[in-house]
Amino acid sequence: AQKITQTQPGMFVQEKEAVTLDCTYDTSDPSYGLFWYKQPSSGEMIFLIYQGSYDQQNATEGRYSLNFQKARKSANLVISASQLGDSAMYFCAMREGPVSNTGKLIFGQGTTLQVKP
Amino acid sequence: AAGVIQSPRHLIKEKRETATLKCYPIPRHDTVYWYQQGPGQDPQFLISFYEKMQSDKGSIPDRFSAQQFSDYHSELNMSSLELGDSALYFCASNLWGSPSYEQYFGPGTRLTVT
Numbered sequence: 001a002q003k004i005t006q007t008q009p010g011m012f013v014q015e016k017e018a019v020t021l022d023c024t025y026d027t028s029d030p031s032y033g034l035f036w037y038k039q040p041s042s043g044e045m046i047f048l049i050y051q052g053s054y055d056q057q058n059a060t061e062g063r064y065s066l067n068f069q070k071a072r073k074s075a076n077l078v079i080s081a082s083q084l085g086d087s088a089m090y091f092c093a094m095r096e097g098p099v100s101n102t103g104k105l106i107f108g109q110g111t112t113l114q115v116k117p
Numbered sequence: 118a119a120g121v122i123q124s125p126r127h128l129i130k131e132k133r134e135t136a137t138l139k140c141y142p143i144p145r146h147d148t149v150y151w152y153q154q155g156p157g158q159d160p161q162f163l164i165s166f167y168e169k170m171q172s173d174k175g176s177i178p179d180r181f182s183a184q185q186f187s188d189y190h191s192e193l194n195m196s197s198l199e200l201g202d203s204a205l206y207f208c209a210s211n212l213w214g215s216p217s218y219e220q221y222f223g224p225g226t227r228l229t230v231t
Contacts, residue, residue, distance in 0.1 A: 033218050043205055045222035091159060104173050107159035
């Protein structure tokens with residue numbers, strides 16, 4: 001069965017420094033997608049970045065990059081130059097199958113990131 | 118750009134009452150997903166619809182039902198509410214088979230059962 005694991009319940013980072021949030025996954029499907037979402041204290045789920053299983057290059061979106069290591073089944077989120085507004089819960093999620101599949105997301109347990117001034 | 122709309126944003130109900138949550142997807146999106154996020158938990162998939170047909174079902178209690186209407190909006194009906202149903206309920210939408218793989222989430226409906 002598919003599974004997402006985030007082993008860091010909470011992380012601290014100094015403002016302007018980079019931070020890596022860990023995510024490992026387990027699936028037997030060769031086609032899958034990996035997502036990171038940010039959930040501030042207000043509750044909304046904000047899409048950050050996406051990596052497809054067949055993508056050759058690591059995804060990047062502004063200050064966010066995804067360190068995709070397929071053989072190790074890891075998809076770590078790297079946030080560069082942390083800002084106070086980055087303080088939030090971060091969820092790693094997986095969609096099994098190609099886009100033509102149902103598309104439901106399986107989420108990890110989340111990591112709470114606190115950025116210190 | 119238009120986002121996913123959910124109503125109401127907050128709802129307080131008593132045990133054994135019923136509740137109806139509504140979701141209006143982004144225009145032209147044909148697929149809707151419902152997730153439940155309990156306090157301190159990760160979101161759990163409940164059910165999804167594509168072109169008004171149920172496309173997948175997750176851990177949705179039998180007390181809950183949902184449907185997608187001709188205008189693609191969706192409603193989640195919850196009956197015989199229990200204290201454990203208190204959660205944040207998200208609706209998400211996307212366009213089936215589009216290059217944009219991400220699901221766009223609504224702001225959520227916070228349901229409190231007392």
